[in-house]
Amino acid sequence: MTDNELPLPVQAFPTMRGLGRANLQYLLKMSRTWTEPIVQQPVGQLPWGHITVLLDKLKTRAELDFYAAEAVQHGWSRGVLQHWIASRLHATKGAALTNFDRTLPEGSDAVRELVKDPYHLDFLELDGDAKERDLEDALVARLVTFLTELGVGFAFMGRQYPVVVGGETFRIDLLFYHARLHRYVVFELKTTDARPEHVGKLGFYVAVVDDLVRDDERDDSTIGILLSAGRNEAVVEYALSANNRPLASSTYTGLPPQVRRLLPSEGDLAQVAQDALGEP
Known part of the structure; x- marks a missing residue:
């Protein structure tokens, strides 16, 4: 399924909320990045807002996993996560x-x-x-x-x-x-x-x-x-x-x-x- 073929959330899941086009694109990107079960990864323990920051700001799987693990270990807020990404903590x-x-x-x-x-x-x-x-x-x-x-x-x-x-x-x-x-x-x-x-x-x-x-x-x-x-x-x-x-x-x-x-x-x-x- 390409980005242009995303289903309309209202038609596919009429009783669900929060499945707009942007969130569906994030979900698609997640599935392509973490091909293994997401619950077994640190990113699976983060709030949705943290995950969207990771997907927006980072490119490589190694960087994504690094900041996800750090955020889980230290209990970072979304603002703190953004700060450390901007500071290139991984480097x-x-x-x-x-x-x-x-x-x-x-x-x-x-x-x-x-x-x-x-x-x-x-x-x-x-x-x-x-x-x-x-x-x-x-x-x-x-x-x-x-x-x-x-x-x-x-x-x-x-x-x-x-x-x-x-x-x-x-x-x-x-x-x-x-x-x-x-x-x-x-x-x-x-x-x-x-x-x-x-x-x-x-x-x-x-x-x-x-x-x-x-x-x-x-x-x-x-x-x-x-x-x-x-x-x-x-x-x-x-x-x-x-x-x-x-x-x-x-x-x-x-x-x-x-x-x-x-x-x-x-x-x-x-x-x-x-x-x-x-x-x-």
């Missing part, structure tokens, strides 16, 4: 450079799934006239949106999170806890390309959190994510291979160069934290 999830295969021999697949590359920070909505204070305000005000971009399970623990080693205070850019995987997640932020020394510093922070913050009986190993404006993959891969802590390298999009230059430096952030705490 970014688990795409970061990592050393997890070596440092997390058991469970590395599950941990890799929570690290994306790139992260989309377009929601900051900053222009070239933004000042440093504007950027700081935007980061704080849009924290919930950033948590959404990170994915399900992340809980925010603090910004410029202080840890004391040998009487010296160090401050972690962003510290999160993943409630489902029971791991702390350290974010080191860079507005330049990732460098080997950045990976080394991140490994240091992960080791400190493991030793001073993590609960040995409850929590699994801490992981670290270096989030930078760009990277030389060969350089980063060497740096990751030389570190014995579970680390990942990701990039971000959404901040033009003129805005990235306005990001506060590590020294600026440290000074802001010291001022807030009244430290000399």
Whole structure:
């Protein structure tokens, strides 16, 4: 049966509703896409509105199955489903450079799934006239949106999170806890390309959190994510291979160069934290 040969719903099923031409075309497309019993597929567990979004926005069976499974697993609304399709989650999830295969021999697949590359920070909505204070305000005000971009399970623990080693205070850019995987997640932020020394510093922070913050009986190993404006993959891969802590390298999009230059430096952030705490 071709699209032009669809039966008239009123004539074929006079007592049924919702079988207009558009819905019949969706049903026909479904039958051609999922040739096996639909109830055995994740898509069979989704509301009709979700299914029409999938069929309208996606082309390949692999992409359709990916987003259907994610929507079922996480209970996405239709709006959230549309957001993740537009963000190309299928291409970014688990795409970061990592050393997890070596440092997390058991469970590395599950941990890799929570690290994306790139992260989309377009929601900051900053222009070239933004000042440093504007950027700081935007980061704080849009924290919930950033948590959404990170994915399900992340809980925010603090910004410029202080840890004391040998009487010296160090401050972690962003510290999160993943409630489902029971791991702390350290974010080191860079507005330049990732460098080997950045990976080394991140490994240091992960080791400190493991030793001073993590609960040995409850929590699994801490992981670290270096989030930078760009990277030389060969350089980063060497740096990751030389570190014995579970680390990942990701990039971000959404901040033009003129805005990235306005990001506060590590020294600026440290000074802001010291001022807030009244430290000399």
